[in-house]
Amino acid sequence: MKLIYQQMLSFFFVILTTILIVSATIFSYSRNSAYQQTWTQLEGYADNLRDDAMQVTNSQTGQTKDLQASFLRDLEFVLRDQEVSFTVYDATNTRVYGDPMVSAPALNKSTWKGLEQGKRYRQETTQNQTDLTPSTKKRGPARTFVIVPWFYNNKMVAAVIVSSRVTQIQASIDQIKNNLLIAVIVSSIAALILSYFLARFQVSRINRLRTAAHQVAEGNFEVQIQSHDRDELDELADDFNKMITSLKVSNEEIKRQEERRRQFMADAAHEMRTPLTTINGLLEGLAYDAIPEESKGQSIELMRNETKRLIRLVNENLDYEKIRTGQIPLHKKEFDSVQALHNIIEQLTKKASDAGDKLKLHAPDKLTTYADYDRFVQIIFNIMQNAIQFTQNGTINVTAKDDYNSTTFIVKDNGIGMTEKQVRNIWERYYKADPSRKNTKYGESGLGLAIVHSLVEQHHGTIQVQSELNVGTTFTITFPNKKASEKNDTNHESGKK
DSSP, rough: OOOHHHHHHHHHHHHHHHHHHHHHHHHHHHHHHHHHHHHHHHHHHHOOOOOOOOOOETTTTTTEEEEEEEHHHHHHHHTTTEEEEEEEEESOOOEOOTTTSSSOOOOOHHHHHHHHOOOEEESSSSSSOOOOSSTOOOOOOOOEOOOOOETTTTTTEEEEEEEEHHHHHHHHHHHHHHHHHHHHHHHHHHHHHHHHHHHHHHHHHHHHHHHHHHHHTTOOOOOOOOSOOOHHHHHHHHHHHHHHHHHHHEEEEEHHHHHHHHHHHHEEEEEHHHHHHHHHHHHHHHTTTOOOHHHHHHHHHHHHHHHHHHHHHHHHHHHHHHHTOOOOOOEEEEEEEEHHHHHHHHHHHHHHHHTOOEEEEEOOOOOEEEHHHHHHHHHHHHHHHHHHHHHHSOOOEEEEEOSEEEEEEEEEEEESOOOHHHHHTTSTOOOSSSSGGTHHHHHHESSSSHHHHHHHHTTTTTEEEEEEEETTEEEEEEEEOHHHHHHHHHHHHHHHH
């Protein structure tokens, strides 16, 4: 069943149930009001005719002198349209007046005792039922009646039963019932129509989401759903709009990464083709003895360098994927990072000299750092190498210091610097801040800083970069101490669970 019909039936049954409950309440109230009004009227007759219908001669015994039967008959004649009848019992519970053809209950001891206490009794009908005493089982037309005690000097002297046929009451009730039935039918038709429009309105709002979802599935991330912040569907529309925005950003990021991947593949192919062509040419020269004997050593050295270059390209890609996916475990320990920095500077001194750069270290005699030694060296080595790559005839300052709960390393150069856009993107794989240098000796893959960023994150450290175009760049790396690092490791494992 379609949602619109489900919604329509739901609305219809809710409205119909409400209508039936209201109708039943109105019918019950009207019926009770009709009986209450009749009972009040009959009690009024009983109260008003006491002095005119009976005279009391002995207040002690409640003995009556004369029952004005003619007066009661005249009154019954006057009220014949209402079919009112009277039945009177004296103080001894003896019936002294009443039409034997009219069904009226006898008064048992319990009833009589209640009357003596001033109680009044009301009964809806005497038809086909036993009334007030097991000894009376008269059948007759449906009547309603009241039993009212008569008192004289605070002593009950008689009891009167005033009854009336319920024909008129039933006629009124039937009229109310018919009117309510018509109202229910009309209301049900109106409810069905209203339910359809309500369901159609709700389903149309859902269809907007469905249409928008279909457009998103086809690749349209520009669609937005209008929201009025009225209910849960509007909240769903807001969440849907946020989802579309997120998907749009993700899709753009995927496209950007794919473009970089294609660029990387083109660059890698270019970079690999050059050394492979060189190696192949040298091998052919050696095979056909086309290379002079005195040049063979140089050719072999050139092939070794080109082979190392190819290996570096492959290893950087493999390392990045392993580091990114956490496949390389960290063996963290405390060590003297100043000694490690001296070793790194020693390795990079020649490369710095080739670029006309100077390397300067500002550090205490000893600085304890908690990290994976090999990965620490890889991080600092990559950043310093990056500084050398983009600095010509400048100075690269390396500062190491101890903070409150971490060790901090600052690599600052006065090279070409970067724009704000380049700074935002340097941690992304395959990105090169200076595409014109894609063929430089140390910038083949664009993965170096991406690897550095992933390694620092795995150490629960931080890395920040500040740069100004044509002024220089500053990298700041922090490694938490042993206590803070172990706490972070514990929290990380708990988060996985």
